[in-house]
Amino acid sequence: MKKIHFEKLQETLYNEKLSNGLDVYILPKRGFSKTFVTFTTKYGSVDRTFIPRGKDEAVTVPDGIAHFLEHKMFEKEDGDVFQKFSVKGASANAFTSFTRTAYLFSATDMLYDNTEILLDFVQEPYFTQKTVDKEKGIIAQEITMYDDEPDWRLYFGTIENLYHEHPVKIDIAGTVESIQDITAEHLYECYETFYHPSNMVLFVVGAVDPEEMMAFIKKNQDAKTFDEPADIVRIFPTEGDTAANTERTLAMDISKPKFNMGMKCNKTDVEGEEMLIQELSSGLVLDLLFGRTSDFYTAAYNEGLIDESFSYDFTLENGFGFAMVGSDTEHPEQLEAAIRQTMRTAVDNWPITNIELDRMRKKKIGQFMRSLNSPEFIANQFTRYAFNNMNLFDVVPTLEKLTVQHLQEAFQTFADDNGHTIYSVVPADKAQ
Amino acid sequence: MFKKVELQEGVTLYIRKSDQFKTVNFSVKWKTALDEKKSAQRAVLSNVLQDSNGRYRTQTAFRNKLDELYGTVLYADVAKRGETHIFSLYAECVNEEYLSEGGVLDDVLGLIQTTIFDPNLVNGQFDEAIVNREKRSVIERIRSLYDDKTRYAQKRMLELIRPNHPASASSYGTEADVEALTSADLFAAYTQMLAEDAIDIYIVGDIDDNDMINKIKSTFTFNARKPQAASHAFVTQPIANQQHVREQQDMKQGKLHLGFSTPVTFQHPDYAKMQMTNGVFGAFAHSKLFMNVREKESMAYYASSSYASHYGLLYVNAGIDAELEDKAVNLIKEQLVALQQGDITALELEQTKALLANGIKSAFDSARGQIEVFDQYKEQDEHFTAEKLIAGWQAVTKEDVQQMASEITLEIVYLLSGKEAV
Numbered sequence: 001m002k003k004i005h006f007e008k009l010q011e012t013l014y015n016e017k018l019s020n021g022l023d024v025y026i027l028p029k030r031g032f033s034k035t036f037v038t039f040t041t042k043y044g045s046v047d048r049t050f051i052p053r054g055k056d057e058a059v060t061v062p063d064g065i066a067h068f069l070e071h072k073m074f075e076k077e078d079g080d081v082f083q084k085f086s087v088k089g090a091s092a093n094a095f096t097s098f099t100r101t102a103y104l105f106s107a108t109d110m111l112y113d114n115t116e117i118l119l120d121f122v123q124e125p126y127f128t129q130k131t132v133d134k135e136k137g138i139i140a141q142e143i144t145m146y147d148d149e150p151d152w153r154l155y156f157g158t159i160e161n162l163y164h165e166h167p168v169k170i171d172i173a174g175t176v177e178s179i180q181d182i183t184a185e186h187l188y189e190c191y192e193t194f195y196h197p198s199n200m201v202l203f204v205v206g207a208v209d210p211e212e213m214m215a216f217i218k219k220n221q222d223a224k225t226f227d228e229p230a231d232i233v234r235i236f237p238t239e240g241d242t243a244a245n246t247e248r249t250l251a252m253d254i255s256k257p258k259f260n261m262g263m264k265c266n267k268t269d270v271e272g273e274e275m276l277i278q279e280l281s282s283g284l285v286l287d288l289l290f291g292r293t294s295d296f297y298t299a300a301y302n303e304g305l306i307d308e309s310f311s312y313d314f315t316l317e318n319g320f321g322f323a324m325v326g327s328d329t330e331h332p333e334q335l336e337a338a339i340r341q342t343m344r345t346a347v348d349n350w351p352i353t354n355i356e357l358d359r360m361r362k363k364k365i366g367q368f369m370r371s372l373n374s375p376e377f378i379a380n381q382f383t384r385y386a387f388n389n390m391n392l393f394d395v396v397p398t399l400e401k402l403t404v405q406h407l408q409e410a411f412q413t414f415a416d417d418n419g420h421t422i423y424s425v426v427p428a429d430k431a432q
Numbered sequence: 433m434f435k436k437v438e439l440q441e442g443v444t445l446y447i448r449k450s451d452q453f454k455t456v457n458f459s460v461k462w463k464t465a466l467d468e469k470k471s472a473q474r475a476v477l478s479n480v481l482q483d484s485n486g487r488y489r490t491q492t493a494f495r496n497k498l499d500e501l502y503g504t505v506l507y508a509d510v511a512k513r514g515e516t517h518i519f520s521l522y523a524e525c526v527n528e529e530y531l532s533e534g535g536v537l538d539d540v541l542g543l544i545q546t547t548i549f550d551p552n553l554v555n556g557q558f559d560e561a562i563v564n565r566e567k568r569s570v571i572e573r574i575r576s577l578y579d580d581k582t583r584y585a586q587k588r589m590l591e592l593i594r595p596n597h598p599a600s601a602s603s604y605g606t607e608a609d610v611e612a613l614t615s616a617d618l619f620a621a622y623t624q625m626l627a628e629d630a631i632d633i634y635i636v637g638d639i640d641d642n643d644m645i646n647k648i649k650s651t652f653t654f655n656a657r658k659p660q661a662a663s664h665a666f667v668t669q670p671i672a673n674q675q676h677v678r679e680q681q682d683m684k685q686g687k688l689h690l691g692f693s694t695p696v697t698f699q700h701p702d703y704a705k706m707q708m709t710n711g712v713f714g715a716f717a718h719s720k721l722f723m724n725v726r727e728k729e730s731m732a733y734y735a736s737s738s739y740a741s742h743y744g745l746l747y748v749n750a751g752i753d754a755e756l757e758d759k760a761v762n763l764i765k766e767q768l769v770a771l772q773q774g775d776i777t778a779l780e781l782e783q784t785k786a787l788l789a790n791g792i793k794s795a796f797d798s799a800r801g802q803i804e805v806f807d808q809y810k811e812q813d814e815h816f817t818a819e820k821l822i823a824g825w826q827a828v829t830k831e832d833v834q835q836m837a838s839e840i841t842l843e844i845v846y847l848l849s850g851k852e853a854v
Contacts, residue, residue, distance in 0.1 A: 008530065009454075031452030034794045051661045080715035080727060087779065089786030092717070093793075108793035109786070137730030144685040145733055145751045153441050206797075253682035256572065256581040301491075308571045328576065366502030369526045374451045375800065381635050394718065428682050 001077075001214050006393050009372065013393065014210040018221050021198025021229040023386065026210040027378060034108045035206035036375035037115055038208030038384045039122050042201075043194035044099040045172040046319070050112045051233040053193045057241050058235050062181040064174015067096040068132075068139060070403060073103065073122060075131050081121045090114040098168055100315050100387065102380065111208065112216055117244060119202075119220050125191045127184040140176045150254050150425045158262040161245040161421035165237035168320045196227035201386050203379040236319055241266040243421040246259055251428040258309075258426075259332040261339050264419035272389040275316065276398050281410030282314045282323065284402070286362050288352050289342055291360075296342045297343070300327075318388060323414045332424055340420075347415050352407055361399050368395050434634070434806060437645055441656035443631045445648055446800065449641045454530055456537060456637030457799035458523040458544055461807065464630040465660065466517045466598050471510065472570075472605025473621035474519045476613055478508035479566035480558055481521070481622075485543075488549035495544070501536050502526045506543060512603040513808065514742035515700065518624065523548060524799075537639070543649045551622065558622075563615045567632075570610050574602060582749065584685040585848040589747075591842045592677055593691045598665050599743040630659035632807060636799040640851070643756050675844040686754030686849040690764060691747055692840045698741040699812065703834065704824035709836040710739035711784035713771060714748060718783045720767040725750060731760055746840055754849035761845055771837035776830045789822045 001016045014026040045067065049060045073094070075080045085092040090107035103122050107114045146152045156171055163169040173179075204213055243264055270278060290296055290312045300306045310327035329335045345351065371377045382392040434446035464470060488494035498504045504525040509516050525540040578584055590600035604610070631654060635644060659809060697707040714721035714737025725735035735750035752760045770776075795801040796818060809816045 010530070031450060032797050034790075034797050067543055078724070080717075082722075082781075083783070084720035086716060086783035086787055089790045091787060091790055103699060106790070106794060108790050134730050136728060138733055139729070141685065141751055142733035145754075148683045148685050150579050248475075255575050256579070293492050293499065298490075298492055304565075307661045309576065328572070338624070359496065362501075363499040363503035365531075366504065366526045369530050370503070370505070370524060373455060375797070 001210070004393075008396065009393065011372070011393070014214065015218050016214060018197065018218060020221055020224075020226045021196065022200055022202060022221060024202045024214065025204070025382065025386075026208060026213055026215055027203075027205040028208050028210055029206050029375060032206045032375065034106050034375065035111050035204060035208050036104065036106045036379055037118055037205075038104040038203045038379040038383060039118050040100050040201050040203070041194050042099065042199050042387045043101050043190070044097050045118075045170060046167045046236075047234050048167050048170070049235040050193060052189045053196070053227070053230060057188070058233070059122075061186055062174065063178040064139070064172070065169050065182055065190055066101055067173045068135065068179055069190055070094050070096045070101050070129055071135050071139060071299050072132060072187055072304055075135075076121065076124070076126045081117065084117050084121075085114060088113045088117065090117075092118075098320075099170065100384065102383065104379070105374075111213075115204070115213070115216065116220060119217070122195070123224060125188065125195070127187045127312050129184050132182060132184050132187065136182075139173060139179055143171075143176055143179075144175060146171075146173065147362075149422060150252050150258055153250055153252065153257045154260050154326065154423060155324070157248060157250060157425070158260045158421060159322070159425040161248055161365040162262045162264045162322055162419070163320070163422050164239060164380050166239040166320050167236070172300065191231060196229060197226055198295070199232060201383045203383055204427065205375040212310065213272050214268065237310060240319070241416065245421060247422040249424045249426055252425050254275045254425060254427050256328045256330065256376055256427070257332055257424060258326065259329050260324055260423045261336065262324030262330040262421045262423065263323040263325075263343075263414040264421075265316060265323070265414045265418055266416065267413040267421060268316065268319050268321045270316075270390050271318055273394075275318075275388055276385075276390045276394060276406070277402065277406055277408050278413065279316045280364070280395070280398055281402060281406045281416070282316065284357070284364065285352070285407050285411045286312050286314055286323060286325070287357050287360050287363070287422075290338050296338060300338055301333075305329055305331050321413075329425060341417060345409060350408055352404055354404060357402070357404055357407065364399050365396055368399075435641060436814075439633075439649060440654055440679045441471075442615065442659045443633075443657070445633045445645065446806065447635045447641050447644060449639060449757070450636060450799075451524055451638040453527075453637060453799050454622070455524050455526055455689070455799070456540075456635070457803065458540075459634040459803050460521040460544070460548065461632045462519040462625050463516050463632070463659070464629050466512055466515050466601060468601055468605050469609050470516055471512070471601065471603055473613060473618060474510050474517065474607035474625065475604040476563065476566050476610060476611045477618055477622055478510050478519060479569055480562055480618065481547055481551060482506065482508045483562055483566065484552040484636070484793050485546045486552060487546050489552055501539055502531055504536070504540050504543070506540075506547065510603050512598065512601065515598045517603060519548065519629075539645060541651070547634075548626070549653070553673040556619075558615045560615050561763050563613070563618055566767050567610055567613060570604055571607050574604050574607050574610070581681070581683055581685075581687055581848060582751075585689050585846065586747070586749070588679060588848065589691050589844060589846040591690040592675055592846065593671055593693075594605060594743070596746075597672070598666060599740070599745060601666070602721060621684070625645075627655060628657050628659070630657070634807070637803055671843070674842060675846075677844065678847045678849065680851045683848075683850045686752045686757060686847055688750045688752050688757065688760055689747065689846045690761070690842065691745060691844040692842050692848070694744050694836075695747055696741075696836065696839060697744045701712075703812075704821070705828050705832045705836045706739060706741070707788060708781070708784055708825055708828040709771065709833045710737055710746060711736050711740075711787075711788055712833055713767060713837070715739070715771055716784065716787050718780065720770065720780075721748065721750075721764065724767055726765050729763060731756060731763070735764075747846070754847060757786070757847050760811065767840070768837060768840060771833060773833040774830060776833050778830075781828070781830060781833070785825050785828075788825045789818075792818045792821055
């Protein structure tokens with residue numbers, strides 16, 4: 001077991017890659033009563049075309065299947081896994097993103113019993129056509145719930161606008177129609193391909209004894225047999241740098257128009273340190289151009305172009321990435337002009353110097369320190385970073401060495417007008 | 433868990449030295465009887481006070497300073513609890529031992545002091561332009577509730593069963609009350625809040641507590657005050673019959689909200705029993721609602737209950753296909769009847785006790801959790817501990833839950849759904 005001490009952060013991380021390929025990380029947190037454990041596979045909604053384990057030819061599976069599989073993992077022959085966690089006082093959950101499926105629990109008692117439940121339920125699939133069909137009603141209601149959430153529609157509409165082919169444009173849960181095609185065989189095929197321990201990370205953070213916990217996990221894993229690790233072949237369509245649609249509008253029953261501008265990132269074949277630098281730099285650029293201390297924000301807020309719903313965000317994964325800037329607004333045209341003007345000005349006359357960078361760097365270091373109070377943040381982010389060959393605990397040293405040049409280069413990856421799009425959700429009574 | 437220091441009559445400091453967190457958390461809470469006009473004033477005031485102050489006269493200058501202090505968080509917000517309105521000022525900064533420079537904590541303390549005592553005044557009044565801008569922001573926040581269909585349905589349900597009552601009142605006041613505010617009203621509200629409200633100050637972090645107490649004593653110069661016991665300013669009439677209300681918007685899912693009442697409130701001796709009852713009924717993934725409405729019938733993605741103990745209310749929310757409303761309502765009613773008939777297993781009780789215990793212990797794993805839980809439970813017992821609460825749940829029997837369930841009365845079935853569905 002490796003022991004990595006981070007002196008400045010006063011944290012010690014324990015890590016071991018087990019013989020079956022599972023990567024285990026343990027981070028004890030002083031003073032905490034709860035332990036948070038995540039068991040995550042590098043498998044999300046974008047992994048829809050791949051060569052199944054043991055086969056030669058690629059298949060494309062129905063949309064929403066990774067999320068469907070996540071739901072179905074909780075049902076076993078002897079009942080619902082939530083019931084088992086509840087008896088042991090654990091609050092359990094799961095989520096599916098574009099690139100990951102995570103199973104997790106938080107508990108203040110019976111840590112080993114709960115860890116065993118987690119490891120065992122994720123590693124013992126049980127799918128029948130009857131239980132699969134039963135789940136369709138539940139997930140249909142989940143999809144319908146999201147259909148009525150204007151901010152979710154705004155977010156996904158923007159991504160749909162940005163991408164021609166890449167499956168990031170497909171809603172994570174799929175559609176009520178697409179999930180009807182899902183069968184138990186599909187689920188087994190996806191499970192066998194993506195849930196091998198060598199494609200997964202287990203992260204334990206909080207009240208935990210690292211040696212004892214590692215020994216417990218090893219014993220659990222050693223008692224199970226797995227196939228040899230195999231490389232996973234995922235197939236993605238080629239995707240250009242331009243936005244697929246420049247502008248679209250959706251009418252919903254809302255009170256105030258919602259506006260979002262998406263900016264496609266043209267450098268996404270990255271991982272490791274390069275990715276960390278690009279991601280942190282892009283975040284800093286957005287903070288400086290659009291954050292609360294920016295000229296843009298001050299003017300837009302004073303003029304009523306944006307309100308408290310204003311937000312911006314940068315997403316980067318291997319194969320896709322985008323910045324978004326949006327707000328509820330009664331003046332979408334003026335807001336669009338102000339955002340475009342801010343981007344154009346930064347292209348023509350780069351506004352960020354060391355003074356701004358140093359201030360924002362301090363802010364980001366503080367934010368990172370604050371987030372280390374949260375076991376949930378540490379486990380989820382560490383795993384995401386690990387799947388991209390980055391280390392969460394490199395964030396502060398990387399922030400410390402960023403230069404204005406890094407920020408300018410990162411900005412260039414989403415500055416091109418041709419990769420920009422507008423998506424709006426407007427009140428139905430004011431539409432057309 | 434907190435060291436208590438009375439700074440003045442009606443002004444109390446609660447301080448907790450802990451090395452669990454990498455930050456120091458501050459929370460200053462002003463409490464007064466809930467009143468819609470006051471709520472409107474204080475909602476706008478919270479925006480105005482966090483915008484700028486006498487030392488940093490623009491939002492940009494103030495936010496730049498906070499960024500320089502390693503992204504120190506400083507903001508104000510309003511909320512309600514029972515019949516009390518609470519104005520809170522929050523700050524959080526990184527503990528200096530994790531930083532390459534010192535002086536941050538003292539600077540932050542100074543900024544909190546400035547935010548409270550040295551607002552951004554022009555000729556003795558708040559700047560009209562800032563006030564108008566923040567009035568607009570609060571109005572838009574109130575209006576945006578319409579766009580969140582679940583919250584909107586919940587609000588409508590409460591308005592129908594508890595009109596003109598603290599349970600349905602917004603902690604931001606009404607749009608009309610915000611609209612009518614003047615800069616002079618706001619300054620009067622600010623002065624009154626500082627002089628008359630009960631004030632609780634919380635500090636959690638790895639600090640020298642005696643040094644901190646002295647600094648607070650010398651810089652937070654609040655006068656003594658005699659806070660009035662919370663007594664709300666609403667004239668309420670009881671709503672007689674059980675209601676069944678359907679409303680429509682352009683949407684896809686049916687938002688089913690049931691409202692129940694119970695005589696057992698937060699201060700009631702049976703409070704722990706009612707928490708257990710809510711847990712067995714619908715608060716968790718092992719509860720009757722989840723197991724039957726979601727898992728057995730596949731009718732919903734979410735189906736859960738929540739206990740608003742301060743108002744003696746219990747809510748059930750489910751997102752369903754609106755055409756299946758009757759079936760869903762019957763299924764929900766059946767789960768309550770099952771509780772009333774004592775159809776409660778030892779397993780359900782064990783699971784619920786375990787998860788309530790996990791919930792309270794987990795809440796103490798964040799500084800904000802420690803502050804918020806303590807601030808609420810100290811009204812029951814200043815010396816409460818997680819262990820005492822857990823012992824209270826452990827003592828609850830099947831018969832207790834059955835008894836509590838019989839004291840739950842359905843007041844309303846409310847469905848918000850799409851126009852073509854019903």
